[in-house]
Amino acid sequence: MEYKKKDLTGTKNLSAEEILFILETAKKLKEINSREIKKVPALKGKTIATVFFEASTRTKNSFEVAAKRLSADTISVTSSYSSTLKGETLLDTVHNIRSMKTDIFIIRHPLSGAAKFVADNIDTPVINAGDGTNEHPTQALLDILTIQEHKINLKGLNVAIIGDIDHSRVAKSDIWAMNKLGMNIKIFGPSTMIPANIEPFECSLASSISDAIRDADVIMMLRIQLERQSKLLLPSLREYANFFGLNNKNLSYAKKDAIIMHPGPINRGVELNSDVADSPQSVILNQVESGVAVRMAILYLLGIQKRRNK
Amino acid sequence: MIIEKEILNRHEFDNIITRLAFQIIEKSHDLSETCIIGIKRRGAILADRIQKKILKYKNIDLKVGYLDITLYRDDLSEISDYPILSGTQIECDIQDKNIILIDDVIFTGRTVRAALDAIIDFGRPKKIILAVLVDKGHRELPIQPDFTGKYVPTSKTEVINVCMEELDDKDTVAITKNKEA
Numbered sequence: 001m002e003y004k005k006k007d008l009t010g011t012k013n014l015s016a017e018e019i020l021f022i023l024e025t026a027k028k029l030k031e032i033n034s035r036e037i038k039k040v041p042a043l044k045g046k047t048i049a050t051v052f053f054e055a056s057t058r059t060k061n062s063f064e065v066a067a068k069r070l071s072a073d074t075i076s077v078t079s080s081y082s083s084t085l086k087g088e089t090l091l092d093t094v095h096n097i098r099s100m101k102t103d104i105f106i107i108r109h110p111l112s113g114a115a116k117f118v119a120d121n122i123d124t125p126v127i128n129a130g131d132g133t134n135e136h137p138t139q140a141l142l143d144i145l146t147i148q149e150h151k152i153n154l155k156g157l158n159v160a161i162i163g164d165i166d167h168s169r170v171a172k173s174d175i176w177a178m179n180k181l182g183m184n185i186k187i188f189g190p191s192t193m194i195p196a197n198i199e200p201f202e203c204s205l206a207s208s209i210s211d212a213i214r215d216a217d218v219i220m221m222l223r224i225q226l227e228r229q230s231k232l233l234l235p236s237l238r239e240y241a242n243f244f245g246l247n248n249k250n251l252s253y254a255k256k257d258a259i260i261m262h263p264g265p266i267n268r269g270v271e272l273n274s275d276v277a278d279s280p281q282s283v284i285l286n287q288v289e290s291g292v293a294v295r296m297a298i299l300y301l302l303g304i305q306k307r308r309n310k
Numbered sequence: 311m312i313i314e315k316e317i318l319n320r321h322e323f324d325n326i327i328t329r330l331a332f333q334i335i336e337k338s339h340d341l342s343e344t345c346i347i348g349i350k351r352r353g354a355i356l357a358d359r360i361q362k363k364i365l366k367y368k369n370i371d372l373k374v375g376y377l378d379i380t381l382y383r384d385d386l387s388e389i390s391d392y393p394i395l396s397g398t399q400i401e402c403d404i405q406d407k408n409i410i411l412i413d414d415v416i417f418t419g420r421t422v423r424a425a426l427d428a429i430i431d432f433g434r435p436k437k438i439i440l441a442v443l444v445d446k447g448h449r450e451l452p453i454q455p456d457f458t459g460k461y462v463p464t465s466k467t468e469v470i471n472v473c474m475e476e477l478d479d480k481d482t483v484a485i486t487k488n489k490e491a
Contacts, residue, residue: 001394024395025395027397028378028395028396028397029395031397031398031399035431035432036432036433037431037432037433039431040381040382040428040431041381041382041427042380042381042382042386070381300381304386304393
């Protein structure tokens with residue numbers, strides 16, 4: 001098995017085999033993170049550029065830690081300090097950084113399709129770290145790795161994804177990937193936050209939170225994006241918490257060993273009540289841990305592939 | 311046409327492992343401060359076998375670790391097949407320990423170089439000694455095993471095939487030569 005693609009722009013264009021191969025590689029690399037000296041020389045001499053046009057703490061730091069654990073050097077460009085403010089286009093920014101002989105780009109951008117656009121116009125590998133409302137593939141991969149660590153088989157698991165499906169790139173990457181692995185997905189959220197046509201996603205739409213959670217093995221709560229569109233789509237946060245939030249009471253509909261996931265950052269008391277966020281069933285911090293391993297895996301696979309093709 | 315010749319049969323194979331185990335016992339003053347590390351894959355199996363021999367003859371249960379050196383290779387860029395990671399499992403603390411490093415075949419010495427770097431990333435061992443089943447010559451680095459099961463001088467076209475029951479359903483060592491017809 002091998003990963004032949006130049007980039008990782010989304011999970012939609014990955015095969016089940018490719019997804020499982022990345023996850024297997026991540027499991028092998030995970031051990032490095034618990035060593036005393038957390039570093040291996042696999043990507044020594046590689047320079048990895050993170051180009052973030054949107055706020056991020058988890059994803060950006062996770063990628064940087066992953067790169068450093070593999071001995072790569074990292075540079076970062078953030079929109080608030082970059083020439084974008086002076087009117088430079090995305091592609092010009094990327095080409096300029098490429099001229100400093102960087103080897104891999106990690107891109108986050110508010111426009112859907114931005115990472116694919118860059119990938120198609122440059123010869124170096126590009127990793128999508130979130131593009132608009134389209135995809136966030138490494139988040140989906142780390143979600144599935146976390147599920148694998150808690151459940152025996154992926155196939156046949158019932159997954160409930162609850163929240164702003166329409167605007168969530170996490171939900172989309174998860175749905176594409178999980179469908180390929182034979183998981184059953186149920187989505188739920190306010191009607192203003194459900195895509196107009198859900199047919200392409202091949203999942204079912206629940207009628208209430210209890211319907212969504214019933215018999216679930218995995219409950220994935222999405223973040224209400226208060227800084228973005230959510231204010232316009234919701235009458236009030238209190239109402240959202242009542243009808244769409246997860247608490248101890250509606251958690252009882254799920255299977256006894258169900259796990260609770262959230263891509264972070266959590267709005268406590270909105271989509272997740274503190275009693276469930278901090279319960280033993282919550283694997284939110286495991287997700288962050290898996291994130292470093294998954295990002296090491298994809299950087300490794302793209303990084304050594306680059307060397308071979310040269 | 312490929313010519314294959316067996317150089318170690320099952321019986322000889324086992325004798326050599328026993329001998330290597332005794333050489334290690336003799337060389338180590340304090341087995342309680344010793345840990346065995348095998349290089350994956352067949353070196354790891356060999357490490358388990360040697361550990362069992364030491365347990366049998368000396369009643370000392372040494373810890374065994376398994377090392378995947380892929381991430382430390384100096385030719386990650388050039389190898390033709392995609393390197394598949396098999397993972398490293400070193401649970402014992404190697405700080406100030408005597409390490410017995412084990413591999414099935416020593417050839418250029420590059421694998422051992424990578425293994426030494428990998429071990430040192432886990433801590434500072436007191437001492438590392440190297441034991442191999444077969445030495446086929448052609449070193450490219452100044453690295454020599456402390457204990458060698460069998461020295462087999464080879465030409466560049468000859469390949470040593472080590473088969474072990476756990477992976478290949480038999481214990482043999484054979485030499486193969488690709489002869490132009």
